[in-house]
Amino acid sequence: MTRVAVVDYGAGNLVSIDEALRAAGADVVLAHGEADMEGADAVVVPGVGAARPAMDRLRRRGLVDPIRRWIAADRPFLGICLGMQLLFEGSDEDGARTLGVFEGRTVRLVGAPRLPHIGWNTVRRGREHPLFAGVAPDAPFYFVHSYAPAPAGPAAANVTLATTDHGSDFVSAVASGRLAGVQFHPERSGRDGRVVLANFVALAARAAS
Numbered sequence: 001m002t003r004v005a006v007v008d009y010g011a012g013n014l015v016s017i018d019e020a021l022r023a024a025g026a027d028v029v030l031a032h033g034e035a036d037m038e039g040a041d042a043v044v045v046p047g048v049g050a051a052r053p054a055m056d057r058l059r060r061r062g063l064v065d066p067i068r069r070w071i072a073a074d075r076p077f078l079g080i081c082l083g084m085q086l087l088f089e090g091s092d093e094d095g096a097r098t099l100g101v102f103e104g105r106t107v108r109l110v111g112a113p114r115l116p117h118i119g120w121n122t123v124r125r126g127r128e129h130p131l132f133a134g135v136a137p138d139a140p141f142y143f144v145h146s147y148a149p150a151p152a153g154p155a156a157a158n159v160t161l162a163t164t165d166h167g168s169d170f171v172s173a174v175a176s177g178r179l180a181g182v183q184f185h186p187e188r189s190g191r192d193g194r195v196v197l198a199n200f201v202a203l204a205a206r207a208a209s
Contacts, residue, residue: 002205005031005040007067007083009047009057013187017046017080020187024198034066042204043070046187047082048144051091051098051106054082064099071101074177076204081145084174084181088149102174103153109146111167116146123172123184125162131173131180131199132162139192141172141184148172148183178207 004026006017014030021028021044031037045067047054058064071077071087079087086098091106098106109117120140125132148170151159161180162173172183180200186193 001027002201002208003027003029003040004042004044004201004204005029005037007031007043007045007063009054009061009063013046013048016187017044020194020197021201023194024201026201033061034063037066041208042076044078044080045083045086046080049082050094051085052094052096054086055096055098068099071179076178076207078200079181081183081185084183085147085149087181091147093147102151102159104149104151104156106147107150109148109166109170113167116144117166118144121164121166123162123164126160129161129175130203131175131196133199134195135192141189141193143184145183
């Protein structure tokens, strides 16, 4: 069984993501520190809330460098909502310095008819990716957020996997190698969300074989 370490840093909807990953066939362990990541085939960083307190909790638990090393080794990783935003260099929400895996910052949604952006919205893929295998090209997913990452630099186009419109387009999924991030909540997105998580577990299983 594929072992998935879900990072517990006090900012995630852990019950829902734990249940959803188990339903997708994963053996889930909560990672409170680096030792809990040992033996895992994949890491998931969920999240709700703001970047600064999330990064403070990751530092207190000694998880910042282990997560960076995990990603640098091109091991399966999925960031969800805030977990995706933390992959960038910083956040305009509270000025936090984040993981810096990708160039760019998390910015407030531009031209939004209302904030926070809550509810179902279409995720338009710019390219195919195994994470979305079996999901319709314009399938809706469930969002709860007011900020989203804005990739920058020469690799921005290659990093962006999907976009969504809420007054203007924002990046709703990113991918590079075995690293992926989604701004929506797959654990709250019905059948298609379950498919995305099952695809991630399958990707981790193939990487481990």
